[in-house]
Amino acid sequence: MLLNDLPPTYHISSKMSDKTTSITDLPLDILVLIFPYLPADSFLALCSTCKAFQQPSIRLDPAYWSFATRSTFRIPNQPVVQHDGVRWQKMYRRLLTQSRVFTWGNNGHSRLGHSYDERVHGLPMMPRVIRPGRPNRFRLNTHCSFPKEMEDTRSLGVISDMQCGGWSTTLLTARGTLHTVGVLDGGRVFAAIDRLQPLGFPPGYPSSSTETQYDEPATAVRQFSAGRSHILALSDSGRIWSWYHVKSAALQIKFTHLEMKEIALTDQSKESSTHGKVRQVVAGWSRSSAYIHGVGIVVWDPVERDHDDETTDTMLVMQNAEVPRTGYQRPKGRRSETEEERTLGQDVGALLNYIILEHYVVFVTDVGKVFCGKFGERNEVANILELRALRNETGTPSDVQGSFRRFAVFKNNEVITSDQSYLDACWNDQRNNPDQTNIPGLKKIPALQNNDVISVSFGDYHYLALHSNGKITSYGTELQACGALGLGSELDDEGHARGIVYDRFSRDGRLLPHSYTRGRQVWFESSKKDWISHIMNGGNNIEEAKERLELFKTSHDVQGEVSEWLEQESRHWDKQNTGDDDLGAYFALRVSSAGWHSGALVLVNDDLANQESLRSFEDQSFPRLVLSDGTEMPGQKPFDGWREGRPQLIFDTES
Structure with a gap:
């Protein structure tokens, strides 16, 4: 009998006695030895046969879904999350149709x-x-x-x-x-x-x-x-x-x-x-x-x-x-x-x-x-x-x-x-x-x-971290404003908005220390790029935001705090529509860096991504904050609050 033909109840007989035993009577440590022999559709079919197999310890068995995902799709093992069965199962489902590759940074040699x-x-x-x-x-x-x-x-x-x-x-x-x-x-x-x-x-x-x-x-x-x-x-x-x-x-x-x-x-020996x-x-x-x-x-x-x-x-x-x-x-x-x-x-x-x-x-x-x-x-x-x-x-x-x-x-x-x-x-x-x-x-x-x-992946001067929620955060320096951090351009002020300071002569972009407390996420949504460009151009009232923009451009502390406020707004944006599987429109599986460029393997939910592109932000203006030292940014609009509370910035990173 094939394993995927095994019914939930099977018959065991001997010369001494006949006994009907349910497969659910087998201990879990025996079942997990059987599961890897089943393809995903057979495993899910087995789990649907009775309530006992619907319990998370079986249906979302991390050993099974990790093995199935890595053996089917050749995905590298990720030791930090190898016991997260929910993540591996969701990854398996979406890999079938949604894996995409994104790159950024220096495009020399068309790399x-x-x-x-x-x-x-x-x-x-x-x-x-x-x-x-x-x-x-x-x-x-x-x-x-x-x-x-x-x-x-x-x-x-x-x-x-x-x-x-x-x-x-x-x-x-x-x-x-x-x-x-x-x-x-x-x-x-x-x-x-x-x-x-x-x-x-x-x-x-x-x-x-x-x-x-x-x-x-x-x-x-x-x-x-x-x-x-x-x-x-x-x-x-x-x-x-x-x-x-x-x-x-x-x-x-x-x-x-x-x-x-x-x-x-093809060797069937037991060696x-x-x-x-x-x-x-x-x-x-x-x-x-x-x-x-x-x-x-x-x-x-x-x-x-x-x-x-x-x-x-x-x-x-x-x-x-x-x-x-x-x-x-x-x-x-x-x-x-x-x-x-x-x-x-x-x-x-x-x-x-x-x-x-x-x-x-x-x-x-x-x-x-x-x-x-x-x-x-x-x-x-x-x-x-x-x-x-x-x-x-x-x-x-x-x-x-x-x-x-x-x-x-x-x-x-x-x-x-x-x-x-x-x-x-x-x-x-x-x-x-x-x-x-x-x-x-x-x-x-x-x-x-x-x-x-x-x-964590390292380039020559920058590095990127992949988090279990599918987000990527960026750190370090991008030489000659090459874009290796993936946070935006120097020329459109996107990079400044994300907390990057550019050297006047070399154009090297260095991430401000303020950005290391909670990190700066790499965005894949083009709508966020449009949003940050809208904000940095003064928003819906350029004249009212003029003094605040000037303060932002002349003070690194102000730049750092405004950058953190924008980051919190972006994270709030992400929570509004995560889809049926809670992975969101873009879920990064892999991140890599080398030299002056970076890349990521990303699962893309096209339906959610298309919804993101329709998001409206024309009524928003450049933020007005009460800074950490008590200074009130100039302007007539009401002060903006913090979605996650004002962060306690940590600048000492020595272990």
Whole structure:
């Protein structure tokens, strides 16, 4: 009998007795072992058969919906919300039809995947190269300061993941296909205007057709990582692929000193050993890496073919390094541990996640500890060092995320951010200060604490946080007003309204400290952009608002408080129509940043989005507030109140 044919009551018989037993009599820990074998429609059908299966612990089982969503759509795991069954179920339903990709920031090399034939508001970076045979029209690469949907993506089906590289943006579809726009090495390519295109494999693999080549487990991508100038991918069968150029076929990675095992999808044996199988790949700033079961973190230099080589399909890595003490795995079944293994499990633990920074590897383990190791010659890591101030004293697992020079550690609903200078201080003071006492450099941004942050992504000078309610908040600096913060343009005063101060000469946009108490959300609604433009132009009474606008432009404190008031109005706006599933018109699943640009994978409810576009705000005027120091802003209109109360601004972020 098939599992999805199983009735709510079944008959068990033996020679000794006949007994009719209900499936609802089975304990929950047995049922949850059965559920993953059911497709979503069968699981929902089973839940509808009786009241017992309608209880939230079963119908909204987080283990089931997390597995179903990740296995069906190749969505990366999100450890912070892995026990939120409601979120995973809603995500599953909307992913079927509503995944969209938005990008913003520096559009050099056409890395944003849009605005090919129109001028995005902002200043140009450089002239585009005009190809022979094309109309001789002068085009400019420009900045984009407000999220805009990528072109050429809706025909790809469900988008499962997106990541920004140094000069590129790459998408993973539910079919396991990878598509990239921009270039992988902007240091050697002056400009590019190519549109989104699939990443390919060497000749001889299943098919040269991009429509079918990913159907083979050896080339269907399960997980990928975009580095500064290269991309790594892990296939369904466990192969590692590496790209160094968008138009060049991938190279399969093998090692001379390591044996990797592929997953035999047709193997019906009960052999459960994972030793030698690749779990994860991570592309760093200038390094490639993979976590291999039983070995640990393996690091090597990015690979390329020789200039005159077009046929090589496999790169045999002669020189690689292994990060010490990262290969420990908790024993399963009755396997006993040696004394050395038990000690390693207590002192270090089993690795949960890791990142590759410019000069360090940082990883977290299942005993709540965070470690780092410094790269030496040929990627060697001589030893690892626990970052004691980041230890989770409860012993529960933490998470780490980051890239280039900055990172964030998640523990107990807190998010602690830091950079390589902190790692340098801890590393260089191991002898004199082994307890790492009073080493500065750890920050707790108020808006990220106890605020359901799922992930933090870092660009060169800016960073973005994704919250469990599907909102994205933005922090840091955008160089040359490139728009990487996604909060609006310098020229239309949108950026000023959101709390950005622009340098007069460099035009670098820095987010005011006032914005770090509750954060500044990235908006996807064009109606909000129109609303903020209306407000910054004086609203419905330009003359009455004239003095307040002048005060706003000359005082950073006034700018910060008005910006916070506008933020509260926007959040109130969001609460008015969230839809049947409470996810709203735009619900972000993934956020990514690199270099000077950013992007997000967003579920879009078109019906709600269309309603948002009809919102009217013509009767609103520039706000008149009583400031925190008691100053009353000039004007004749009544004072505006605070939707969420006047915030107690926090400017000290040192942990």
